[in-house]
Amino acid sequence: AQRVTQPEKLLSVFKGAPVELKCNYSYSGSPELFWYVQYSRQRLQLLLRHISRESIKGFTADLNKGETSFHLKKPFAQEEDSAMYYCALSGSGNTGKLIFGQGTTLQVKP
Amino acid sequence: NAGVTQTPKFRVLKTGQSMTLLCAQDMNHEYMYWYRQDPGMGLRLIHYSVGEGTTAKGEVPDGYNVSRLKKQNFLLGLESAAPSQTSVYFCASIRYTEAFFGQGTRLTVV
Numbered sequence: 001a002q003r004v005t006q007p008e009k010l011l012s013v014f015k016g017a018p019v020e021l022k023c024n025y026s027y028s029g030s031p032e033l034f035w036y037v038q039y040s041r042q043r044l045q046l047l048l049r050h051i052s053r054e055s056i057k058g059f060t061a062d063l064n065k066g067e068t069s070f071h072l073k074k075p076f077a078q079e080e081d082s083a084m085y086y087c088a089l090s091g092s093g094n095t096g097k098l099i100f101g102q103g104t105t106l107q108v109k110p
Numbered sequence: 111n112a113g114v115t116q117t118p119k120f121r122v123l124k125t126g127q128s129m130t131l132l133c134a135q136d137m138n139h140e141y142m143y144w145y146r147q148d149p150g151m152g153l154r155l156i157h158y159s160v161g162e163g164t165t166a167k168g169e170v171p172d173g174y175n176v177s178r179l180k181k182q183n184f185l186l187g188l189e190s191a192a193p194s195q196t197s198v199y200f201c202a203s204i205r206y207t208e209a210f211f212g213q214g215t216r217l218t219v220v
């Protein structure tokens with residue numbers, strides 16, 4: 001079964017500190033993993049996807065198939081990073097299902 | 111270009127009443143989704159559709175029905191609302207692997 005787990009409901013850090021938002025997944029095939037972000041009063045939007053191997057707004061995420069993880073990292077947090085972050089998984093083969101984790105609220109304090 | 115539009119934005123229902131939430135997208139996407147967002151539970155998939163005339167159950171389908179008679183519209187119905195269905199409902203459509211979300215519908219069942 002597809003499952004995404006984000007163990008932290010809230011992560012609070014000071015501005016300039018490193019950030020790591022954890023995401024673990026369960027899927028028997030080859031998944032596609034994503035991070036979505038929801039800023040206050042804005043729509044949920046895509047932040048990055050593992051197949052792109054890109055850095056968006058200073059965030060990166062590496063897919064670790066051995067540990068079934070897709071943690072989101074940023075070396076120096078900014079106040080504008082404060083938001084709700086969701087990890088999501090889509091199964092291979094165009095099954096159509098897009099499953100989200102429980103979400104982690106990132107709070108960056110000045 | 112409106113993207114994904116949800117109607118209504120807010121609604122209060124009495125237990126046992128019925129209602130339909132409308133999701134409309136103007137991007138000609140095949141895949142559309144309905145999620146509910148609850149504190150501590152994240153986004154949970156209710157139903158989804160991989161094309162006009164098709165629907166499938168997600169993680170929490172009980173108490174909801176859907177229809178996709180036209181490609182651009184995905185309707186979510188509550189036949190007999192219950193307080194447990196108090197939530198924020200999000201619709202999304204997908205282009206390739208990127209999901210585009212509506213602004214959400216806040217539903218309260220009293």
